[in-house]
Each structure stands twice: as structure tokens, then as C-alpha cells.
Amino acid sequence: MRSTSLLLFIVIILSSCSTEKKAIKAFKLGKYQNAIDLFKKTGNSGKANFFIAESYRLSNRPKEAEQFYAKAGGRGFDADSIKFYYAQALKANGKYDEARQQLESLVAATSNTPLKDRASAEINGIGYLAKLAESPSYYKVKNLEAINTPASEYSPVYLNSELYFTSSRGDGKIYEAEGKPFTDLYKVTTKGANVEMSTLARLPEGINDNVRNEGCVTFSPDGKIMIFAKGNSEKKKGGGADVDLYISRFRNDVWSEPIPININTQFKNESDGDAKNFSWDSTPAFSPDGRTLYFASNRKGGYGGTDLYSAQMDSRGRFTRVRNLGPEINTSGNEMFPYVAEDAKLYFASDVHPGYGGLDLFVVKRANGKTQIKNLGQPMNSNSDDFAMFLFKPDRGFFASNRDGGKGDDDIYTFINEDPDLRVVNYYLQGITYTPGKDGKLQILPNTKVNLLDGKGDVMQDYVTGNDGKFLFRVYENEDYNLVGESSGYLVKRQGYTTRGKSVDPSTLKELLTNITLDTMIVLEKIELDKSFVLENIYYDFNKSNIRSDAAKELDKLVQLLLDNPEIKIELGSHTDSIDDEAYNRQLSQRRAESAVSYMIQHGIAAERLQAKGYGESKPIARNTNPDGTDNPEGRQKNRRTEFKILEVGAVTKPVEGDEQFEEDRYFRE
Template sequence: MNLKNYVVHLSLCVLVSSMMYAQDKRLEKADESFNRFAFVDARKIYLKVAESGYESLDLFKKIGDSYYFNAQLEEAVPWYEKLTNNYAEEIDPEYLFRYSQSLKSVERYDEADQIMEKFNTLTGNDQRAEFFMNTRDYLKFIEMQSGKFRLLKLSVNSKYSDYAPSFNNQGQLIFASSRGGSGMSKTVHEWNEMPFLDLFVSDMIQTNGILQTPKKLKGKINTKFHESSTSFSQDGKTVYFTRNNYTKRKLGSNTQGTILLKIYRATLDEDKWTNIEELPFNSNEYSVAHPALSADGKKLYFASDMPDSRGLSDLYVVDVHEDGTFGSPTNLGDKINTEGRETFPYVSNSGRLYFASDGHIGLGGLDVFVAVPEESGALSIPYNVGKPVNSDEDDFTFVLNEDTKIGYFASNRSGGKGNDDLYSFKQTDELITECNQYVTGIVTDATSKDKLVEAEVILMDDRNNELQRTVTDNKGRYKFDLECDTPYIVRATKESYNPTETILATNNVLEYEHSLALQLTEGGLAGKEVKPGDDLAKLLQLQTIYFDLNKSFIRPDAEIELQKIIATLQQYPDIKIDVRSHTDSRADDSYNMNLSERRAKSTIKYIIERGEIDKSRVTGKGYGETNLVNKCANDVDCSDEEHQLNRRSEFIVIK
């Protein structure tokens, strides 16, 4: 290299080095902003770096997250897309979940579902993935659930953020807004560059949900930091509310210097809120927020990321004692909480728990769900409340007056006035809040394929206890209502045919119809001469009842055949049978005799107990290896399949 080229080369190296140094400094500054949740400031730098042609896994993650955590999911899509396309083998599976959620915000549901399938493959035991795999037709259910609310006009929204409505039980609605007051806004919050939130009150017209001009809540609740999400006692004199960690004019933070959220309680003195106190289960190290008081005032629900939470935030409940003290918070468990966000709970007067979640399967972002109280006192699985409350954006802070059917919620959907907007609604129909599954089918002749009219179809539980019974209509059809996630046996019988049955297991899909066609083969005992000594199994053309090696329990395939024996004994109450059980020749003779005796007893017990057959009609005995059906005697080399032919039971007619 000559001197001239060397000088040029050196100059280029210095230039590139300087550019890299400047870029590193910019990213370092952006990371500092990002780590203190100043997402907007961080994003401005990240985007400039990206525009210069720089690419990295970390850069795409943080640009995507800066939009995702500000609920701008549609803006996050291209960055998560770059992330998954360019760094598929390196990204944390959590980014697949975020990408799927973001795709829903632009209604790319097929792609979102494909990403969730990958998420399920990589995580294996993530509850969000499990919910998705169990409710693959979630869009169908949401469509069925939709249309049960009618949106009403509301004119109180500002160009800022308005959300977290709650009833103060004195004819007014309280909500959080960053619109400021008295012509002045609070300090801008770094997270989203919006002014801090205050609590406002608006008189409410009960008949149509219209709100009067809002005013700031009086008293010492509002500060220069965030206040939001309130819940009031039935007499309206006690309020629980969320605030930044700001107590007695002192701002608190966790060990990383982040200011988190706490729940406070205040009491009403004439028309002002006083006696503000923070709740004892708050912490500087995690957030406790969004209180929801039960109608009787005995339980307080809230959201938190305390140490035993499953995800970004979980829902909890704590007992409120008569003297105003509290019990220990309890996590609502895996039925309600996921690895995602469960937040903004609301408890209606009937005890229904409404909340927002992005962990349960919805339309995108946060959706509103409802869990209803069951007879046991537990809460049901959550049900998506459908459109128009839910959309492909964030929908949250749902409240409902069950007497007037008027309610409110917040959303950042397009078409609003501000960052988040309040919406009012009228409930026009009851929500689907139970799992509805069915089985339908047609019973036909297995040979001719003719539809069989008035064939009897019986629904049984997995212990063969009869649950329902019906006959096929003039088109051979039948139908049963089923419970979710439950095993069943469906049996079909008709005179001159052999009975048949099929095992059916329902799933967790909230609204689902199983199709189960049943075919009957000609046979049965109709028109046949039955005499002592006949093998009922052969007359009915049943499969042989086999047992596993050295075992006496009834196998699932044997249960199906035994049910046909039971059906015949029920149809012909005069028949008596003798159960004769046999073994193969392996093991010694005395062992096999004892084993066959156990098999005979096991078979007899099954017929008597499951079929409710009088025990005087069923006798039996074990014969060991004394009646082999093939050459496989002692010391004869036979395959397992050949030996299995001898492990059987016979059903000999004795009357």
C-alpha cells in the first residue's frame, strides 16, 4: 500500500470509527430513556439510528416495544415483523406473543394465529398458548357474543387521555383524565408524553348515560402525579383509588429508581375527600393498582405484579374486615390470570368480575372479559364480552349498572377524540356466560346406509351412568347437550341390530357442536333362537373381551363390548349368563387359575354395577389355561398376539 492509499484508508477508518462512536453514544442515551420508561424520547433516537441503516435484534425489539407499551400496536407491527423475520432463532418467545397481538390490531388474524402456533411450540406450557390452542375458533365465539351492547353518544372526552370510569353511588361518574384543570396541565409523563392524570367527576343522567360537564374531584386526592381508577362503597362515603407512590408529599421509588403505583383509601367529609391513607399491602418494589370493591364492601379486588404474579400483572382479592383492616391478598389463580396482563377489575352488584386482559384470547390488545360466580363460590372461566365493547385495539375499564343496564368503558380505538376515550353503552341482551357444547348425528344401517328412525340413543358418563336418552327423528337424527371438558359415551341401539357405542370427549371451546354419526350392524337377538350353552358374545358378534398380560382390569376397548352385553341383558330381563375367564399358558398353572378368577370377578362386577343388573343373573368362574383356543400351551413358542387370543372372557347363556 502506497502512502497516499494508506492515508485515505486511515482517514476512512477514523471516519467510520467516529460514526460508530457517535451511534453508540446515541443508542446509549436512548437506552437510558427506555430503561426509565421514557418510550417516546427513546423511540425518536432509535428511529434515527434505524433510518441510517443500522439493524440489530435489540434495536428492533425496543422500537417495537416503545409502540407496544404505549398501546400503538399497529405501529409495532413492522418492527416485530423485522424482528421475527431476521432473528427467528434468537428472539425470546414473548416477542412472538407481542407480534401476534399487534397483528390482530390490523386484523391480520390468520397470520396472528400462525404466530401463536409457533409461540405454543416454543413455550410448551404457557397458559396463553394453551388458551389459544383450546379455543381455535375464538373469532366464531366472539361473533356469537357480539351485539349485546349498543354504544351511546358521549361528549365529555378531551384530546388527552380519559378512562377508568366508576360509579360513586351518588348519581355521578368518576373518571381519570390527563386534560388538566383550571387551564393548566400537569407535568408531562415521560412514558407517553401525556400530562399526568387527575380524577374528575361528572353528573350522570341515569336513563341514557349522558354525562354533564366534568369537574375536578374536590379534596386532597389529586396531586401533581397520577391518580386513576377508583372504586366506591355503596354509601359513597369511602373511595379506594390508584396513585403514584406519593404519600404525605413524599415521592417513593423502588431500588431501580422507578416510581410505581399504590392503592389509597379516603373518606368523604361533606363534599371533600380527606383522611387519605395508603393500604398496608402496598410496596415500593411492585405496583398495586386499580381497586374494585365488592357490593357488600367485604372484598377488594386489584391488579399487581407482586412476587407471586404469573404475568405482567395479575388480579388479586383481599378481605376487608369490619374494622377497616385487611386480610392477606390472594392471587385469583390460573383460571383468571395468565402470563400476560390481567388488569382493571370491576365487580358488579351481582358479583360478576369484569376485567381487561391480553392473555386470554381476544381481538387484539386488551379485551374486556367477564367471569361469573359459580355455586361453589369460585369464579367461572372468563368469557370475552364481544363487539362493540371489544375491538382490535385496547379496550378496558368496563363498568356496568345492572339495574339500568347503562355502563361505560375506555378504548384507544380509531375514531376517538384523544389518546384514550370514554364510551357509554346500553346492554341489550344477556352475555353467553356458560360453556355450551352439543353432540348431533345421524344413526344409519352400516350396510345399506339407510337412516334409522326411532333408534334409541343413550348418553352416558365415563362410568356408564345414564345421563340422557332420546330416539332418532324421521331423518335418523339425534342431539344431546354436553358440558365442556368432559368425557362421555354415546350408545345407539335398535331391535334387530347390534348395539354400538363411541367414546366422546368435549373440549374447552365455549360454543361448539360435535358431529358424531353412529352405524348399526344387523344382528342382536331378535329372531334368533337363544339356548343354554350359547356364547352371547358370538350371538351378538362382539369383539373378543381381552385382558392385558398379568392384569385383571377392564380395558377401554373391552368396556365398549361389555356395554353391548349390558344393553342386551337390559333388553331381555330373563337371560342369565355365566362369565368364563381364561388366561394364556405363560406363568404357572396355579397363578393363571387365580388370575382368571380375578378377571371373572372383575367382569361380573362391571356388568352388575355399571349396568345395574341383578347379581342373580350373572355368575362366573376362572378357568386359567385349561381351555386354550390355539396351540400355545406350556413350552410352545408363540407370539404375543397368539398368546393374547387366550386372555379372554366368554358369556355363556345358562337360561
């Protein structure tokens, strides 16, 4: 009898060990639901509770993780991390006081500085909620019941009276990370928030497939380009890590076969030595003008978790200049689901910026060149995940949430903003690129690239003009910019522009939406050898050659011109009027030219690109005296000038095979 009991005990132990091994393997493969089911069979140990809690967290179910984090632990586990995630689970369940207690205990005990900083930020965030509650909210929220099911519906996008969204409502293969069917893209005809369910349709095969998740779609303003996320195939390791962005174009009334876009990230899998994509690139959103793509990624070089990035789409439809949106927006946690509204405000979801729990919705406002981030408050946010905002009018739109009271998992909600003072003012800067004609009159210069730079010198937008030479940029009130124009065979032209003093008071407007267009122009000079360009306002004290502060400002512009046009070499020429004798004037002008050249060398221009030349009084452009012999001050002033002329234009180096630019161009040629 005793031997039978012992044998049974051994069988139970071996069975438990086998189950635990399977559970750990499932966890490592990212099959979190399988891991949960298996670990629940191994008993109620601290180890089992830890892996169950982690599986719930990593499959975005923090509420369910709470009870398991409370009992997680044991040798080999980081007690500080467990306490932190336990606090986050408490917060997700609306238990803010209990979460604060856990966080304060963690801050007092841990020696892990990054974790202590995150815990302190969470404590401050909980305190922020009380202040947020004091602010009035004009939002009204309603579940879009007609479209939601017990499955997951999220990422709503409205285009041409159709609502596109992502859903796991299918009955196909199960995605083992979450224990739910794979998600697909759907569309349905709507009039605002009034859904015509008889038109519900799954997007065609090719866009959707049965072995991967598709989701988070965005469209160019004309509806002809679709970019969406696709990933989570069973053929790759790492569970939900392999998510890429795909592009499809609408041609001949059908969507083309989607292909990965060139900004997806390639990492190296050190375990097998193969180059594979192990980054998560998802939640794309086009800007209103269709020239910028925003997305979330956990690529290397970010601030932690998933960060928000932008990429520019050029005139050939390719994406370049991928840029992290920076530490003001991105945190050590997860920022995702970006969306840029018509008024250029950026909306996004974050689980670290001060919020109610899980993902909260935030808006980024620009004011005087700086960003301000604001939580949208309740009822837009809850202690659950609130994300994927989309406005189909300035005061109403959609978002997704898995809050209590929904029809299932993630649901789509509609909202309206009834703020009586809501006024949307959009500022645009339009202009035309010109060049002087042979007769001196300005003529339109087509096919010119124009960049809009912010006050820090970063490129905000770019534009390639057509035959009409016109360009258009979105700008903001009370900001300083630089416009940079480039065209083959012409000097790169840089000029400032400010919107200071050009804004309107929204309280004086009656309409909900007002567009204000400002005007400018850019004149590009053709590159011609020996053609002279007069530098305005380069003055010297009488009989002196040192650089005055007012002259330095003008020489700084020439320095910038040479930096913008690295292929040219110039002569800097100084001229005088006819006062004093010719030899003295030539010597004085030579000293002045050399002084200006020395200044430019000190400010980063290579000496071999500069040549100083003093012309004295030998090349007047106006009379120094009047016909009657009297003095002509205006003419003398014109003659006391500084000019530059182009002596040499260097050859432009063409990309060769193996060069990074060549390879990028070949990607798009193919």
C-alpha cells in the first residue's frame, strides 16, 4: 500500500515537472494563453503565479494579472519588478490607493534606479489624476454597439463614408499568444457614427490571411495608398515580436499585393545567426497632407518599450528620414496609436504618461515652438486601455477601449466634444519658387525642393514644386522657421519666416473650423561662374577692417550659404569709394576682404574654398560725384560694398553600387 502511494506521488511529481517544462516553453515562444493554461495545472507556487501574471501582462491583460502578482515570487525572481507590475495591475483595476502603497514601498526599498524613477513617476501620475478631475470635461462617449461583438474590435479609421477597423471576430486559427482568433481588417459603410451593418465586409484575401494578424490601418488622403500592420506568423520565433508595416496601392479598382515598406527594422537573431526582423513596427497613421507617416516601434535607440516615430514620404512615394519624436513624447513605457488631426494636433496612447491605468489617450499641443502633453481625462480615459483615436469631424470621432461595460474585449466607441469654446484654426504657408530671368524679372522655377525647418533647424516638412512653382506647408502660430529651396544648377536658398504677430484670436471666430493661409516666395539664383552677388549691409568703421557686429550677422548668412552649397568656391571682394588715393583704397579693401575671409574660416568654412580680393575704387557701380562735381553720398554708399562671385563649382559625386544611397534607390527602382 505504501509503495503504491509512493509510486503515485512520483507519477504526480513527474507529470507536474513535464507540464511545467511545456509551460515554460510556451511562455518563451510567446504562446501566453497556452502558458497560462499549463501553469495553472502545476499548482499554486510563487513560480507558477509569476509566469501566469507575466503571461497576462505580456498579452495585454493586466487586470487578470493582479491576483497572480500578489502571490508571485520565490528564488531567482526580481521582487522589485514583481511589486512594480503588481502596482500597475492594481491601477488597471482602479485600486489607486493600493497601487500607491506598493509603489511607495518600492521606492523606499529598491536600489534599482531606473525602476525607482518609473515608480516615482507612477506615484506622481496618481496624484495628477486628482488635479485632472478638477478640470471640466466636455466629452460624451457612447459604445458603438452595432459594430461590436464579444470579440475584439479596435483601430477605427474613417474614409469616404466607410469605417475601417480591426477585429478578431473570425472563427479561424487561434493566435496562441492571446488565445483568440487572428485579427483581420474589415470595413462598413457609415454616416458619421450611424453604421449600416448590411454592408459589413472583410477586406479581400491578400490583405488578410488566415495565419497572421492584420490590423491598425491608415490611408493617404486620396484613399489610394493603404498602410497596415501584419505579423505574428507561426514561422518565426518570439511570439508577437515580428510585426511589420505593409503598403498596398489601389489600382484598377483593386488593392495591389501588399509589400513591406522600407522603414521596417532589421535586427540580428544572435541564436541562429540569421538576419531577421525582430522589431515591432505598427499602428501607422498618415498626416492630413499624406506626406508624413507616424508609427510605433520598439526598434533599437528608443527610450524604452514602443516609441513614436515619423517618416517622410517623398515625391516618388518612398519613405525617408525616420525620426524618433523625442523624450517629451516617448517614455520608458509604451507610446503607440498616433493620430494627427486636421488641426495638426497629435493624439496618441501611452501607459506611462500620467493616466488612469493601462493605455490612456493624450493630445500634444504646440505653443510657441514647445510641446504640451495633456491627458484627455474621463470619460475618454478609464482604468482600462483607451487608444486608437480618430476624428471624422473637428468635434467628434471614434476610439477603442476594453473598459468595463463593453460588449466583449476591445470595443469601438464614438465621442463628441461639446466644448462651447472649441475653435480649430489651421495655419498654412504657401509660396512660389522663382528665379531672375535674363531681363531681370522674376520667372517661376519649377521642380524645386523646398524644406520647412523649425527653430532648431530640424526638417519639419518638405515639398517638391510642380510647373507652377507652388509649395504649401502646415505652420503654427508664434513660431520661427527657415525655408530652404534647392534646385539643380541653382544656389541653395535659405530664408527665415515667422508667424509671430500673424495669428488670430480664436474667441473672435464664429465657425468651428477656420483655415488661414499666409504667403511668401523664394528666389533662387542660377549658379554662374564669375557672376557677382552683392552682400547687403556689410559695413566697416572709417579706415578700419575689423568685422563689426552688424557685418558679422550678414557674413553669417554667407557662411550658411556656403554650408548649404558645399560644391562652390568663391572670391570675396571688397570695394571702396574714391575718397583717398587709389593705392590706399586697394590696400584697405584687401585688408577688409581678408578680414571677412578669416571670419568665415573661423566659422567652419574651409580656407581652400575662399579667396580674398581687394578692388579698391577700381570697379564702381555708381557715380562717386555728380556731373556738376558735387559729392554724391548715395553713389559712394553703393560703391562701398562687399561682393562674392563663384570661382569654381565642384563635380557632384554620383552614387555607386554598394553605396547606401545607391542601394536605397535600387530598392525603389525594383
